[in-house]
Amino acid sequence: MQLSLIARFTADLAALWPEDSREGSLGLAVSGGGDSLALLLLAHAALPGRIAVASVDHGLRPEAAGEVALVERIAGERGIPFTALTVKLATGNLQARAREARYSALADWAKKTRLGAVATAHHADDQAETLLMRLNRGSGLPGLAGVRARSVIGDGEMPLLRPLLAWRKAELASVVADEGMVAAQDPSNANPDFDRARLRARLAETDWVDPAQLAVSAAHLAEGWQALEWYAELDWHEMVMRDDTAPGALGYTYCANVPRVIGIETILRIIGALGGYATRAEAGRVWDRLWQGKNASIGGVLAQAGVEKVERVGVMMRVWHFRPEPPRSAAN
Template sequence: MGLAVSGGPDSLALLLLAHAAMPGNIAVLSIDHGLRLEANNEVALVEGICLQLGVPFTGVRVDVGPGNVQAKARDARYAALARWAQEDGVGAIATAHHADDQAETLLMRLARGSGMAGLAGVRSWSSLPNSDIPLIRPLLWARKGELEALVGDAGILAVNDPSNSNRAFDRVRVRDHLAKHDWLDAEALASSAGHLAEGWRALEWYAELDWAEMVAPDPDAAVQPALQYCVNVPRTIQIETVCRIIAELGGRVTRSEAGRAADRLWRGNNASIGGVLAMAGVEKVAKVGVEMRVWRFSPEPPRNAH
């Protein structure tokens, strides 16, 4: 098991708990994002703790691209974790996301009008982006205060990242709001996110069934490869299937874009999305014996150059 450990109280608690539960079966990666002068010392702190515990340690420096600092740092961090896992034969990666993180994430996504997938919050398990390496979050049940107390009781002085109190970041403002209003219970919010995640898993199962039963190659299309989709499901499932069709044909779209395209197609209009042409129609479908909406997808033909 590979652990992502920054030197903050949450990830240090993850290290202590994992070492107690899986002695001899964990390794640690600590990342310097190059955003603060203190980061190098923080990586050294984690290395020293790992040395005391007898845990294999790797430290790396990454470059964070321009743009949204927190998002770019996360992308660089996950890419570094994937490389490390592949090079060192790590079976899975664990991070220290906890119940307070989950509550903050749910409130942030509610404020942004996120759909079901976003409101499902931080998943207890998934995969590292662009890989099949399992990514698990075993501490979603724990409160931040509990993790801080565990580290303090071990006599360890954790790192205090100043970005955690920088109100320029949405998450910090949401965290402050939760602290000021005790009627907003972080555990209850995290529990709601968990229920939403269960609902989302059910929708994913339904979307998988829709893909298997209602999507097929379209051999008559002028441009290949092409797919046809017999549509008879709620809009949420349509969006997931349209996203998958576009990906299968070499494109990539957001759920919002797929939703707008699905709405056009449902009204009988064609749509262009992610380099794919989608054509709406109604046909009698032989395998069910009734007329259905049938959407046909194929790569957009190349445009004539003048």
């Protein structure tokens, strides 16, 4: 393998997982497809003796067992520890359930084998497809930020890394071809029943869309979202006060004086602290009602609008009170 490719991968990985903070080997999620095989080859060259591989069989296709066996053979030839994982899917959206089950299994594997992080082979073309799909659905900023370069899985302690987000799919295919390998082909990647497959086919027909630049835009959006999350954390600590004045009912008082996108995050956090649940869209509708001076109910929480003088700043402000909804009386 070219030294320039190894150096590039090493730098991309270090940006997400600094060497001085690493504890344990790097786990790789490898399906047998070209992208993940390239990840295996690059990581093996950059971190010899410090990687482990897992392959997940979702039980959806008869070919999956053979693909897992392919990955096991390739890992074994290189002396890389390998684990086969089998998952059962819950009912619902097939791709979403498969993703949830896969990450849960990977997190359990990484924890049991004491890995330092897990990496997947998401690349620039994946990121471009994700951004365009979410733009088409009217997603908010969290969705438009796309696939994160670094996140967590499992109980929130295992880092999930995507060091190939700046790499094109064709580059990864070349890495595999140069090693004389033939990657497995998942027919669902070209199945027009899936939105992503239809979009991928249309992008292949277009020469003016640059997936690499779309991926860069998604990275910029992710940075913007990170800044908003930081501001929302500040808003929670500085403008939300615990309220124990009502008998037997914990509540929160929120002095709302931020842009709507920040306030939505704070409302979500208040609802969660009171044992409720809401989507961002629902929290946005609550913000709109409260801003208009109307009360709202969401996720088992009552929100009361008001305007009060806030002593700490000495001015009148919108002050909203949140409490759990009282239990409903049984029908006679």
